[in-house]
Amino acid sequence: MSERPQIMKIRGKTASRRDQGVSSSAAVPLIIGLLGFIQAMAVLCGFLCDDALAQSGPIIPIHIQGRSIEKPWFLHDMVVTEDKRFQGKGRDPHLVSPELGIELGKVQGIVLSICGYPDKDPIPIQVFWQTDANGFREDASFQFSIEATSHPRNVFLSFADTILTESDTERLLSIRVDWVRSSDTIGFTKMDVLLRGDVLPEDVILPVMARAPIREIPLQEDFLRYGPYRIHDMVVEDDDTWQVNGEDPYIETANLNVRLKRIKGMFLRFRISGRENPYPFQVFWKTYSADYDEKRSFWLRTRVQDGEGTFYIPFRVLPADDMLKTIRVDLEKCPKCRFEILEGRLITQEDATLLRQVPPNIMVALGYSVYGNGILRDMVEKARRDPGFLVVWGLIVVVVGGVTGWMGLASRKKLGGSS
Numbered sequence: 001m002s003e004r005p006q007i008m009k010i011r012g013k014t015a016s017r018r019d020q021g022v023s024s025s026a027a028v029p030l031i032i033g034l035l036g037f038i039q040a041m042a043v044l045c046g047f048l049c050d051d052a053l054a055q056s057g058p059i060i061p062i063h064i065q066g067r068s069i070e071k072p073w074f075l076h077d078m079v080v081t082e083d084k085r086f087q088g089k090g091r092d093p094h095l096v097s098p099e100l101g102i103e104l105g106k107v108q109g110i111v112l113s114i115c116g117y118p119d120k121d122p123i124p125i126q127v128f129w130q131t132d133a134n135g136f137r138e139d140a141s142f143q144f145s146i147e148a149t150s151h152p153r154n155v156f157l158s159f160a161d162t163i164l165t166e167s168d169t170e171r172l173l174s175i176r177v178d179w180v181r182s183s184d185t186i187g188f189t190k191m192d193v194l195l196r197g198d199v200l201p202e203d204v205i206l207p208v209m210a211r212a213p214i215r216e217i218p219l220q221e222d223f224l225r226y227g228p229y230r231i232h233d234m235v236v237e238d239d240d241t242w243q244v245n246g247e248d249p250y251i252e253t254a255n256l257n258v259r260l261k262r263i264k265g266m267f268l269r270f271r272i273s274g275r276e277n278p279y280p281f282q283v284f285w286k287t288y289s290a291d292y293d294e295k296r297s298f299w300l301r302t303r304v305q306d307g308e309g310t311f312y313i314p315f316r317v318l319p320a321d322d323m324l325k326t327i328r329v330d331l332e333k334c335p336k337c338r339f340e341i342l343e344g345r346l347i348t349q350e351d352a353t354l355l356r357q358v359p360p361n362i363m364v365a366l367g368y369s370v371y372g373n374g375i376l377r378d379m380v381e382k383a384r385r386d387p388g389f390l391v392v393w394g395l396i397v398v399v400v401g402g403v404t405g406w407m408g409l410a411s412r413k414k415l416g417g418s419s
Contacts, residue, residue, distance in 0.1 A: 058084075062097060064193045071098035078179070087185040094178040100193065104131055104170045108194040109158040111204055112177065115187040116148035123148050124180035124210065127157060130173045134259075139214045139288040139323055143180070144207035152189055156204040160196065214288060214323060217257040223327075223344040227254025234339070241271075241340045250330040251341065260287070261320040264350045266327060267357070269310045269343040272334065278303040278359075280332040283313060287322040300359040312347070312357040317364055 058080055062069040077090025086095065116123045122145040128136040142157050172193075179186060194200070220226060230253075233246025242251070272279060278301035284292040302311040318324070331339060347354060 274334040
């Protein structure tokens with residue numbers, strides 16, 4: 001005779017141990033789904049709270065060709081004093097304007113009305129801008145100082161000769177004004193956005209620049225269009241060929257100043273007299289936020305035929321929002337050899353022919369990710385930098401957990417009905 005399932009009384013309801021097991025297994029995905037939902041709601045709440053905080057900031061008028069934007073600015077690490085100045089109260093005091101939405105190509109510059117206490121040294125200030133193509137960037141900012149006075153000084157910052165637009169429709173979204181010294185108390189009463197053709201006010205001043213924004217150079221594919229190559233531990237043999245003459249031979253491009261999101265990679269066609277085949281190279285890259293580094297270099301070997309070889313390196317692992325400054329190609333195991341670059345260029349459009357010229361044994365960052373961290377740490381860093389990443393994964397967990405939980409409940413009901 002088969003043994004009947006043992007019956008248990010639970011708060012006045014009857015359930016078998018078999019059904020109890022199904023219920024426990026179904027509870028796990030439900031809990032996972034609930035946690036995912038809480039995570040998604042927390043991130044969403046963070047967005048809403050940030051927006052609410054932005055709405056609680058002061059109204060600083062913005063004038064654009066006769067119209068005025070009277071909306072709150074976002075305050076960070078600062079408070080408003082009784083005389084309506086802004087005092088730093090943290091490590092990163094700054095204000096961010098409301099959305100402007102102006103075509104960047106039409107903007108001549110901005111005028112900031114700023115004043116400080118006369119007993120202070122010259123006031124250091126940093127100004128960033130954000131577009132719908134790029135966020136606030138250190139290399140694309142004005143750093144300057146103005147004399148501390150009790151009455152406002154109208155400071156003019158020119159955009160026309162500084163910013164290279166990425167498209168005809170790129171828009172200026174917002175301006176961010178940072179106090180460089182976190183303890184400063186500064187008055188900021190209004191901002192004028194001047195469009196091309198507008199006449200500069202007579203009382204504007206040009207500040208003393210500590211660092212102007214880095215001017216992005218219009219994109220040229222050929223490396224030589226940016227200037228001649230620089231060489232190290234090599235001597236010029238003729239106009240086009242270099243002779244290795246030291247222990248650390250390399251060739252470096254002139255300053256490129258190109259936003260990495262605008263290019264796909266680099267292509268090199270060369271002639272070399274070395275005996276190694278395939279020939280080893282190490283390729284470094286430098287941006288305005290990262291210097292040459294072994295951990296950020298490419299190691300590769302490329303086959304040489306009749307003294308000539310080619311290779312293509314995709315830049316997919318490089319930080320897209322940064323600006324590429326220079327590229328450096330190091331020669332390996334080639335004492336006294338001759339080297340010539342027949343063609344060197346940036347690539348804006350990849351095709352199958354180029355991708356076939358990626359060396360099969362290319363290695364990035366000596367086995368590490370391009371940022372020098374482990375893959376798991378990179379994922380954590382991405383999640384920290386990108387709340388949208390958390391929202392998407394939170395919603396996926398909610399959906400998967402909900403479906404799994406529903407299937408578990410349906411299975412339990414089916415088993416309960418058949419017992």
